[in-house]
Every structure is written in C-alpha cells, then in structure tokens.
Amino acid sequence: MAELEIRDLRVSRDGKEILKGVNLKTGPGEVHAIMGPNGSGKSTLAYTLLAHPKYEVTGGDILLDGSSILGTSADERARKGLFLGFQYPTEVSGVGFSHFLRTSYNSLSKALQGQDREVFITVREFQKYLKDNLRQVGLKDEFLARYLNEGFSGGEKKRSEVLQMAVLKPRISILDEPDSGLDIDSVQAVAGAISEVSASDSTVVVITHYARILKFLKKLDRVHVFAGGRILKSGSAGLADELDERGYDWVLEGAKQE
Ligand code: ADP
Numbered sequence: 001m002a003e004l005e006i007r008d009l010r011v012s013r014d015g016k017e018i019l020k021g022v023n024l025k026t027g028p029g030e031v032h033a034i035m036g037p038n039g040s041g042k043s044t045l046a047y048t049l050l051a052h053p054k055y056e057v058t059g060g061d062i063l064l065d066g067s068s069i070l071g072t073s074a075d076e077r078a079r080k081g082l083f084l085g086f087q088y089p090t091e092v093s094g095v096g097f098s099h100f101l102r103t104s105y106n107s108l109s110k111a112l113q114g115q116d117r118e119v120f121i122t123v124r125e126f127q128k129y130l131k132d133n134l135r136q137v138g139l140k141d142e143f144l145a146r147y148l149n150e151g152f153s154g155g156e157k158k159r160s161e162v163l164q165m166a167v168l169k170p171r172i173s174i175l176d177e178p179d180s181g182l183d184i185d186s187v188q189a190v191a192g193a194i195s196e197v198s199a200s201d202s203t204v205v206v207i208t209h210y211a212r213i214l215k216f217l218k219k220l221d222r223v224h225v226f227a228g229g230r231i232l233k234s235g236s237a238g239l240a241d242e243l244d245e246r247g248y249d250w251v252l253e254g255a256k257q258e
C-alpha cells in the first residue's frame with residue numbers, strides 16, 4: 001500500500017522554471033490521469049519523480065508514505081517501489097530483455113521484503129511467470145531473447161514499458177504517454193495491463209494527451225488537467241470526456257480569470 005504526495009513542487013531545467021507549484025496526492029490502488037497540452041511540463045514531472053539528475057527541485061516536496069524522498073537517487077526510489085514508463089524509451093544494447101526483467105523483479109522483491117513477492121532463481125521459473133504478461137501486452141516470446149528495446153518499433157517500445165510495469169508490479173507506476181503512437185488494439189492492451197496492476201493495490205498515474213486510453217480503464221479515480229507547469233483543475237472520470245469534447249482551452253481560460 002503506497003501513498004504518494006507532491007506538495008507545491010517547483011522544478012527547473014537549465015535555469016528555466018518548468019514546474020510552478022504542483023500538488024497531487026494518490027492513494028493505494030488508485031488510478032489517476034494527468035492530461036494536458038504538449039510542452040506543459042508533464043514529462044518534467046515524471047522525470048522529477050524518478051530523480052532525473054537534469055531536473056532541479058527548487059521548492060516543495062515529494063513524499064512517499066509520508067516521508068520526503070527528495071535527495072534520494074533513482075535506484076533508491078525504484079527500490080521503494082516507484083516506476084517510470086518512459087514517453088521515449090531508450091534502446092539499451094547488450095542488456096538482454098529477459099535478464100533485465102528478472103534481475104529488476106528480483107531486486108524489487110528483495111527490497112520490498114514481506115510483501116508477498118517471490119524471488120525467481122531459475123530462468124525457466126521466471127519465463128513461466130512472464131508468459132501471461134507477454135500475452136496481455138501482445139508481445140511474442142521471441143522479444144525476450146533480444147536486447148532491451150533495441151530495434152523495437154515505436155509501438156513495441158511502448159508495450160515493452162508497460163510489460164515492465166506489469167511484470168515488476170511496482171507500488172506506484174508513472175506512465176508517460178503509454179498510448180502515443182499506438183493503434184486501437186494496443187491501446188486496449190495497455191489499458192488492460194493498467195487495470196490489472198491497479199487491481200492489486202498498486203497506484204498508477206497515467207500521463208496522456210488523449211482521453212482515448214482512459215475509456216478502456218476499468219476504473220479511473222481522478223483526472224487532472226495540467227498546463228503551464230501546474231495542475232489547473234481536477235475532477236472525476238467525467239472530466240476526461242469533457243476534455244475530449246471541448247479541448248483544453250476552456251480550462252486555460254478559466255484559470256486565467258481566477
Ligand atoms: P510535456 O511532457 O508536457 O510535453 P515537457 O516536460 O517535456 O512537457 O517540457 C516542458 C517544457 O520544458 C517545454 O516547454 C520544453 O521546451 C521545456 N524544456 C525541456 N527541456 C528544457 C531545457 N533543457 N531547457 C529549457 N527548457 C526545456
């Protein structure tokens with residue numbers, strides 16, 4: 001069970017302030033969507049949550065289960081159960097996909113001791129565990145024999161990120177545009193994986209530009225409109241439909257007048 005709280009977070013990159021006071025709180029098993037125009041700082045928020053060294057926190061705090069995680073490294077945060085699915089996944093030549101997944105899964109299991117997780121000693125055991133997840137995201141077994149994301153198509157890279165989430169079962173997942181560039185079947189598969197992960201008390205924060213993926217989620221607790229480096233409006237799942245119909249401008253206009 002994990003609780004993430006972002007308090008008045010301010011972040012700069014290369015001296016330019018991008019996040020201008022972000023507030024967000026998520027509870028265990030909740031699914032949140034962050035929707036907003038391009039260039040508004042959504043990826044900056046995602047990177048900052050996982051301690052990307054180029055993003056400087058100049059104010060506010062990030063709390064996990066009530067304790068600040070500012071000043072901790074990306075791998076420490078990962079071991080506490082935070083996960084980031086990248087908008088633009090990197091190809092990592094020389095690192096076998098299957099080996100990467102098993103090593104990550106096992107180290108997370110060791111870090112989250114006593115949370116009903118296994119440690120897979122043999123490759124065979126692990127491959128058995130992987131099979132359902134692979135089917136769910138629509139990747140064939142043969143991908144496991146390749147290097148991490150190397151030569152994967154755009155859509156395959158996205159599925160690979162979501163597969164990592166489904167396999168690792170992190171406590172809190174941040175997915176940065178997991179739906180961009182995917183056909184409708186893949187979007188449904190990705191939404192299915194999100195619903196399954198959140199059903200086991202894991203929190204998922206989906207960053208997206210379009211409401212399309214949200215329609216396929218079994219549950220969606222909160223929708224946040226993000227623009228100009230902050231959250232301008234939050235609401236229930238219905239807000240996503242409203243954004244789909246009316247676009248973002250009315251929220252931006254409303255915020256200007258406040
Ligand atoms: P989003 O994910 O919502 O599209 P990003 O977080 O990627 O937005 O970018 C937010 C803003 O930060 C953009 O206006 C982008 O141009 C700016 N930005 C990104 N990197 C730098 C940088 N190195 N220096 C200055 N501005 C940057």
Ligand code: MG
Nearest residue numbers: 042043044087
């Ligand atoms: Mg982005």
